[in-house]
Amino acid sequence: MKVIQIVGYKNSGKTTLMNRLISHFSGMGYAVGSLKHHGHGGAPDLSTEGTDSARHRESGSILSGVEGEGVFNLHGDVSPETVFDFYRVNGIQLLFMEGYKQAPYKKIAIGNDIEVLLTETNNVQLVISDEPFRTKGIPSFTFAEEQEYIGYITDWVRGEWVE
């Protein structure tokens, strides 16, 4: 499973890029998965209030799930490692992760304040920003060069992959 992280500050365009890449690579035939880290502000709004899943959790269930027609919704306190394995055993070939600046996978840094961002993360392989970014030998594109950076990422995913 190839993992690409998208990191950037708030309102840097991470969500848009995530969806653009999911759409592009699933259209190419890849089995794509996605994982978003919900940063500051507590647990994600999982919108399960009043559902059976939420009631099970209130009753003391550590991990509660609902399944219908092959679509599963699992909700619970689980370890990140097991989540990764779960993606893997379900045949995901390409996982896009939003956030998790401290995780070790290959990253696309997006938005502004890239210089600062680079001090807080690691393994950045590509920069996408408003203005051309020309330091530290990292390939970069501007947001306007969408066709170019999509092409670059496609070549990258198709190429040899060393973790």
Added chain:
Amino acid sequence: MKVIQIVGYKNSGKTTLMNRLISHFSGMGYAVGSLKHHGHGGAPDLSTEGTDSARHRESGSILSGVEGEGVFNLHGDVSPETVFDFYRVNGIQLLFMEGYKQAPYKKIAIGNDIEVLLTETNNVQLVISDEPFRTKGIPSFTFAEEQEYIGYITDWVRGEWVE
């Protein structure tokens, strides 16, 4: 991981019993998980409309997840076997499943029309119904005997477990 299924027709009290058992056994210190089969009527209302998870799925993500403060919400087309493994590797000791009449695990049959229900399922170890049920040598309790059937299930879970 010990698995107990709760099977019964619509409005037979499955949801109430699920929550009662989750609460009881988590209170005893068991790591409890739950899994509900959403029967007829399509995929479950996963209430993810407008969320990042739903947008990822629309973009083509097979499996999309959101995590915040250790709480994961995973949504996707996954195999039941991998879901079971996921519960297991996350340390669940006791899994209560609602529905899945065709699955092979030990079952509590609940509600009315138990005679008919028994022709559609298997491995029923206990019956809970409005009226005493006295056939086929299956232990049974009425809904009014809550203390008794909770005690019985507790002894059962504590005892030797042969799949």
